[in-house]
Each structure stands twice: as C-alpha cells, then as structure tokens.
Amino acid sequence: MDAGEVDAVEAEEPVTAVFTRGRLLVFVLALAVLAGVGVAYTRHAVEREDRAMYGGDGTAPGAAPLTLQGPPRLLFRSTESGPGYGHLATVSATDPGGPRQVGDRTCDRVYAAAGTALCLTADRGVVTRNYALILDAGLREVRRVELAGTPNRARLSASGRMASWTVFVYGDSYAGTSFATRTSILDTHTGAMVASLEDFAVTRDGKDVRTVDRNFWGVTFTADDNVFYATMSTFSPARTYLVRGDLNARAMTVLRENVECPSLSPDGTRLAFKKKVSDDAREPWRLYVLDLATGRETELAERRSVDDQAVWLDQRTVAYGLPAGSGAVTDVWAVPADGGGSPVRLIAGGFSPVPLG
Numbered sequence: 001m002d003a004g005e006v007d008a009v010e011a012e013e014p015v016t017a018v019f020t021r022g023r024l025l026v027f028v029l030a031l032a033v034l035a036g037v038g039v040a041y042t043r044h045a046v047e048r049e050d051r052a053m054y055g056g057d058g059t060a061p062g063a064a065p066l067t068l069q070g071p072p073r074l075l076f077r078s079t080e081s082g083p084g085y086g087h088l089a090t091v092s093a094t095d096p097g098g099p100r101q102v103g104d105r106t107c108d109r110v111y112a113a114a115g116t117a118l119c120l121t122a123d124r125g126v127v128t129r130n131y132a133l134i135l136d137a138g139l140r141e142v143r144r145v146e147l148a149g150t151p152n153r154a155r156l157s158a159s160g161r162m163a164s165w166t167v168f169v170y171g172d173s174y175a176g177t178s179f180a181t182r183t184s185i186l187d188t189h190t191g192a193m194v195a196s197l198e199d200f201a202v203t204r205d206g207k208d209v210r211t212v213d214r215n216f217w218g219v220t221f222t223a224d225d226n227v228f229y230a231t232m233s234t235f236s237p238a239r240t241y242l243v244r245g246d247l248n249a250r251a252m253t254v255l256r257e258n259v260e261c262p263s264l265s266p267d268g269t270r271l272a273f274k275k276k277v278s279d280d281a282r283e284p285w286r287l288y289v290l291d292l293a294t295g296r297e298t299e300l301a302e303r304r305s306v307d308d309q310a311v312w313l314d315q316r317t318v319a320y321g322l323p324a325g326s327g328a329v330t331d332v333w334a335v336p337a338d339g340g341g342s343p344v345r346l347i348a349g350g351f352s353p354v355p356l357g
Contacts (some may be wrong), residue, residue: 014029058082058349059102061091064296066090066103068112074313074355075112075222078102079330080349088119088139093313093355096332096346101194105139109154110352116160116188120151120167133166134188145193153261153309154352156223156253161189162247164219166226168257183230197252200245202232211236216243218261218309222268229262229271241278242290242311258292261309263318265337269293272300272310272318272337287320289337312337313355321351 068075078084084102088110089101107119117135122128130151132331134143149167155355156163163186167177185303194200197216202209213235221228226248230241233265242259245252262271269292273336275286283305289298300318310318319334 012219014354015342016250019345032274041272048149050103056085059084059100061087061102061104064101066101066139068115068117068139068356070357072355074332074347074353075110075117075356076332076347076353077107077110079324079328079351081327083330085328088141089350090356091347093357097348100347103139105135107133107352108151110354111154111156112160112354112356113158114160116156116163117155118163118165120154120165122151130167132163132184132186134163134186143186143188143191144185147187149179151214152181153183153218155221157225157310158223158266159225161187162221162225163188163290165223166217166219181215181217183198185219185228194247197230197245199250201251202254204241209254218263219245220262220264220271220309220337222264225273227320229264231260231262237255242271242273256290256295260285262290263310263312266315270337272312274306274308274310289318289339298337300335300337300339301341302333302335302343304343311353313353319346319353321353324348 060083066088073090074093074096075090078087078089087102088107089100089102090107092098101328108123111118111194115137117139119133119135121133121284122130129174130147132145132147133141136142147167149169152168153166166181166183170179171184211234215233216230218231228245230243230245232243239255239257240260242255242262243252244280245256251313258275260274262273264271269291273288273290275288276284277286278284285307285354286307287300287302287306287310304322306320308320310320313319313334316337318337319332321330322333324331329349330351331345332350332353334346335341
C-alpha cells in the first residue's frame with residue numbers, strides 16, 4: 001500500500017465514525033418519539049376508561065352510611081358511570097329498579113351473610129395490591145388479608161363465619177401464558193386460613209387425583225360451616241369438575257364433570273352453576289340447576305352466556321351479572337330456578353348482587 005492509499009483510508013475513518021454517530025442519533029430520536037407516542041396513547045386510554053367509568057351522572061355516594069341491617073335490600077357493586085362507580089350500593093329488595101343508596105366503600109366483588117361482608121378490593125397505587133376485607137354489619141373493616149392475585153370470586157357461609165375467595169394468578173409453569181387460580185378459605189372467628197385448596201387431597205372414583213395442574217374456584221358452603229362445593233379444573237386434559245369438600249378432613253371428592261361456579265340453594269338441596277355448552281369463546285356457558293338428590297340437571301331460561309357465580313335470591317330465583325354492552329357497565333339479572341319464565345333485569349348498572357335480610 002503506497003502513501004496515497006494510506007491517506008485515503010485515514011480520510012475515510014472520520015466519515016464512517018460520523019455516519020455511525022448520525023445513525024445512532026436518529027435511532028435514539030426514533031425511540032424517544034415512539035416512547036412519547038406510547039405514553040400519550042396509554043394516557044389517552046386511561047382517560048377514556050376513566051370517563052367511561054366515572055364521567056356519567058350516576059348516583060354519587062351519599063352522606064348516610066350503608067349497613068347490612070334493616071329492611072330487606074339487595075347489596076351490590078354499582079357499575080353506573082359516575083362518581084359512585086365501583087362503590088357498594090343497596091336497593092330495596094321489593095323495588096330493585098328504584099333509587100339506590102351508594103356508600104363510600106369500593107369493592108371488586110362482595111358477598112354478605114349474617115351481618116358480615118366479604119369485600120375483595122384493590123389499592124391501585126404505584127403498585128396495585130389486592131385485599132380481602134372482612135367487614136362488620138356497618139361495613140367497617142375488622143380483618144384484612146393481602147391477596148396473591150386479581151380478585152375473581154367471593155363467598156361466605158350462611159352463618160358469616162367461613163369466607164372464601166378466588167384470585168387469578170400468573171406464572172404457574174403448567175399454565176403457560178394463561179392464568180391459574182388460587183382459592184383460600186378463612187375462618188373469620190379464629191383467623192385460621194387455608195391458603196390454597198390445592199393442598200387438599202382429592203379422590204375420583206376412589207383414586208387419588210394428584211396432578212400438579214389442579215385449579216379450584218367458586219366455593220359455596222353448606223350450613224354446617226365445614227362441607228363445601230367448588231370447581232376443580234385440570235389443564236391436561238382440559239376439564240372442569242364439581243367437587244365436594246370437607247374442611248376438617250382437608251379432602252375433596254369429585255362428583256361430576258362440566259360444572260363451574262356452583263352456588264348452593266338456601267335449603268341446601270340444589271346447586272346453580274354454569275355449564276360449558278360450546279367451544280365458541282364468545283358464548284361458551286349456560287346456567288343450570290342441579291338437584292343433588294337425583295342428579296337431574298335443569299337448563300334455565302337465560303340463553304345468554306353467563307360468566308358469573310350465580311346467587312340465590314330465594315328458593316325460587318337466581319341472580320347474576322351480565323355486561324350491559326361496551327364499556328365497564330354491567331347489569332344484574334334474575335331468572336326462575338325451575339327452568340321456566342324469562343330473565344328479568346333487576347338492577348341497571350350493578351354487579352355481584354347478594355340479598356340482605
């Protein structure tokens with residue numbers, strides 16, 4: 001290589017370095033623009049969601065505190081768009097479409113029995129923390145348990161002593177990119193808690209079911225505060241089952257297949273549940289009632305897909321939540337438990353109903 005060629009190479013190096021720095025600067029600027037667009041879009045989405053939930057003229061929390069006592073009423077989570085969105089509310093049991101009383105407390109799920117309430121709620125700070133709150137008859141907090149996931153189902157026994165909740169969790173190896181569930185049971189009198197029903201023994205046809213991919217949700221208690229019913233699922237194969245559990249024995253028995261979110265009738269003879277009837281992800285379930293003595297299933301008159309754990313309003317009627325359309329608004333509906341009649345909308349802008357009194 002002669003001197004001219006050396007000079008040419010040395011002349012090219014600064015040009016290459018400048019060109020590289022220029023590309024890097026463009027890349028950094030592009031990232032900054034994309035980040036700004038992402039932040040702006042996220043802010044816009046949050047503001048749009050906030051307007052959908054809180055921007056309406058729904059009932060605001062009032063001065064009078066809510067209570068579990070008094071004349072028969074329905075307790076529920078208000079989903080009217082407005083300042084009371086997400087707050088607990090009540091309406092008259094004899095006029096559920098009438099005026100609602102909205103309280104200060106917010107819950108994602110609620111249940112109540114015998115002067116005790118179970119509220120699943122989220123503290124949405126920098127890091128969201130979820131809690132199960134045990135409330136007294138004045139809806140004052142008496143116990144708090146931090147939850148391991150997103151609240152999904154809540155139930156109390158008829159005496160108010162036993163509380164159960166289900167949360168969605170992520171990260172279980174067998175679930176892949178999907179979610180799994182954790183179901184806990186708390187004795188509100190002693191504070192003793194079953195952290196996960198996955199620790200219980202399960203038998204089916206006399207044989208142990210020990211698969212690591214067992215999931216449980218949707219507990220409903222019998223009157224003795226010990227026996228309960230729940231859903232068990234497995235990922236491989238993908239199945240759901242009705243199980244009958246014994247808290248003292250820490251054991252469960254599989255009763256039948258394709259039963260989800262059971263809810264025991266007040267007299268303890270029937271279970272309302274959702275049954276998978278289609279692989280269509282838009283409407284996979286229908287509501288049924290199971291007679292525990294005969295094993296007979298009755299399809300209810302609600303023809304829409306119900307993704308909820310139904311509640312018995314009395315011996316003849318079950319209630320449940322359904323989306324009201326687009327957005328975050330849901331309505332409370334009811335249907336006869338004998339398969340007759342037609343669905344009736346009880347509460348516009350409501351969710352998670354439970355009868356009081």
